[in-house]
Amino acid sequence: MRPLRRYCLLGVVLTSAGCSGGLQPWVKPYERDRLADPIMSWDRDAISSAYIEHVQESREGARGGTGSAGGGCGCN
Amino acid sequence: MPTLRALSLIALAGALLGRTAGADVLPDNRADLFYSRYSGGGMEIQGYSALVREKFSDTFAVEASYFVDKVSGASVDVLSQASVIKDERKQKNLTVNWVHDKTTYTVGYTESRERDYISYTPHFALSQDMFGDLTTVTVGYSRTRDIVGENDGTADVPVIAWLGHAESRAYDLGVSQIITRNMIAGLTLDVITDNGYLANPYRSIRYYDPASAKGYGLGSQVYPDTRTSTAVEGRIKYYLPYRAAAALSYRYYRDTWGIVGRTIEIDYTQPFANLWILEGRVRLYSQGHAVFYSDVFPYAGYQNFEARDQDLAAQKNTTIGAKATYAFLPEGWKVFKRGTATIDVSRIQFKYSDFRDIRDYGEPQYAPGEEPLYHFDATIYQLYMSMFF
Numbered sequence: 001m002r003p004l005r006r007y008c009l010l011g012v013v014l015t016s017a018g019c020s021g022g023l024q025p026w027v028k029p030y031e032r033d034r035l036a037d038p039i040m041s042w043d044r045d046a047i048s049s050a051y052i053e054h055v056q057e058s059r060e061g062a063r064g065g066t067g068s069a070g071g072g073c074g075c076n
Numbered sequence: 077m078p079t080l081r082a083l084s085l086i087a088l089a090g091a092l093l094g095r096t097a098g099a100d101v102l103p104d105n106r107a108d109l110f111y112s113r114y115s116g117g118g119m120e121i122q123g124y125s126a127l128v129r130e131k132f133s134d135t136f137a138v139e140a141s142y143f144v145d146k147v148s149g150a151s152v153d154v155l156s157q158a159s160v161i162k163d164e165r166k167q168k169n170l171t172v173n174w175v176h177d178k179t180t181y182t183v184g185y186t187e188s189r190e191r192d193y194i195s196y197t198p199h200f201a202l203s204q205d206m207f208g209d210l211t212t213v214t215v216g217y218s219r220t221r222d223i224v225g226e227n228d229g230t231a232d233v234p235v236i237a238w239l240g241h242a243e244s245r246a247y248d249l250g251v252s253q254i255i256t257r258n259m260i261a262g263l264t265l266d267v268i269t270d271n272g273y274l275a276n277p278y279r280s281i282r283y284y285d286p287a288s289a290k291g292y293g294l295g296s297q298v299y300p301d302t303r304t305s306t307a308v309e310g311r312i313k314y315y316l317p318y319r320a321a322a323a324l325s326y327r328y329y330r331d332t333w334g335i336v337g338r339t340i341e342i343d344y345t346q347p348f349a350n351l352w353i354l355e356g357r358v359r360l361y362s363q364g365h366a367v368f369y370s371d372v373f374p375y376a377g378y379q380n381f382e383a384r385d386q387d388l389a390a391q392k393n394t395t396i397g398a399k400a401t402y403a404f405l406p407e408g409w410k411v412f413k414r415g416t417a418t419i420d421v422s423r424i425q426f427k428y429s430d431f432r433d434i435r436d437y438g439e440p441q442y443a444p445g446e447e448p449l450y451h452f453d454a455t456i457y458q459l460y461m462s463m464f465f
Contacts, residue, residue: 025208031257034315039345039353040260042252042313044401047108047127047141048420048458055114055456059426061363061387062329062337064246064266065307 116454216248226277240273305331334367359395389431397422
């Protein structure tokens with residue numbers, strides 16, 4: 001079976017399972033204590049990550065993909 | 077146990093109560109004072125910043141920040157043209173968050189000013205929790221208008237020539253997914269389109285010129301007027317059995333200028349004694365050069381677009397960083413519930429594979445295109461204090 005057809009079939013199965021109520025949220029709210037720990041945050045300090053992203057984007061060709069906004073040139 | 081973990085569990089309890097009531101929750105009130113210092117490649121940049129985030133109700137919050145960068149020194153290609161830099165960048169940001177049921181709306185405005193560059197960015201984002209709050213989908217849009225200039229004077233007596241405008245639109249789509257009670261994953265797609273004056277006026281191309289003493293001449297860069305880039309980042313974070321976290325992310329980037337970039341980052345976070353959070357990270361970045369980039373062109377006007385900006389050169393960069401956060405005022409003080417102090421040190425090694433260091437080496441001269449490849453190390457210090465209230 002070609003990969004595209006295989007992925008389509010998998011998508012249909014998952015969607016059907018979800019619609020028929022077969023797919024339920026599997027991590028309950030009371031099981032999320034570890035995920036709420038500050039060490040599991042994607043971005044604990046927004047002020048620092050915005051700064052580092054500006055440093056990188058001012059010196060590298062790639063940009064974006066990390067979800068934060070910023071301005072300025074950093075041309076020199 | 078009035079510690080980071082205890083406080084986070086209290087925050088969690090609040091969050092869960094909010095969620096069971098069917099509403100999304102805004103983060104804690106917070107104020108940050110921030111200092112940074114970047115040193116490398118002949119440049120010294122000191123940054124000062126303040127951020128305040130205040131909830132005016134359970135559903136409405138405002139965040140304001142102010143950032144000042146003071147730049148001095150001269151990068152390698154500015155040095156080759158015998159001028160130094162002294163500049164200041166000021167950035168203001170105001171963001172409003174509004175929560176309605178499981179949806180968070182964010183509207184913001186960022187303005188950045190240097191004496192030769194002005195940038196305005198309104199941005200909007202919408203974040204929706206779904207599937208029992210296991211899944212969060214975020215869509216965002218921002219539109220940046222830039223005014224680009226060049227200092228034709230000196231560092232102390234600037235004479236700014238305004239060269240043109242640039243406009244940028246960014247479209248973001250992100251999904252964050254709880255996989256298990258120990259694992260969370262995220263996927264972000266970011267498409268950015270630019271048009272207008274996109275060149276860096278402080279960079280020059282060089283071309284072979286046998287009539288010149290150095291064997292080459294310098295000329296103006298010519299960039300395309302448009303650029304579209306696509307970046308996709310996948311990331312995963314895992315809570316280890318002994319209360320520590322490990323994260324892995326990978327970003328793939330490509331644009332219509334022919335740049336393909338790949339970024340991989342590994343982070344490890346380890347708390348100690350409920351007072352310290354230590355973090356280490358390694359980031360590897362590599363990119364190919366833009367199709368219109370060359371270190372030396374055969375002659376001036378060899379092709380319609382020509383660039384010799386080190387940002388567009390092929391490069392491999394390695395970052396190693398360490399961060400320590402200390403929790404203080406566990407009992408609180410006046411209006412503050414707690415505070416943290418953080419020191420973060422990063423070292424970045426920039427290595428270029430087709431950008432050469434053309435500083436004056438004295439006699440004998442290198443032949444053009446045979447100079448040593450450019451590389452430099454940068455050290456970044458960040459020091460900040462965060463108060464939660």
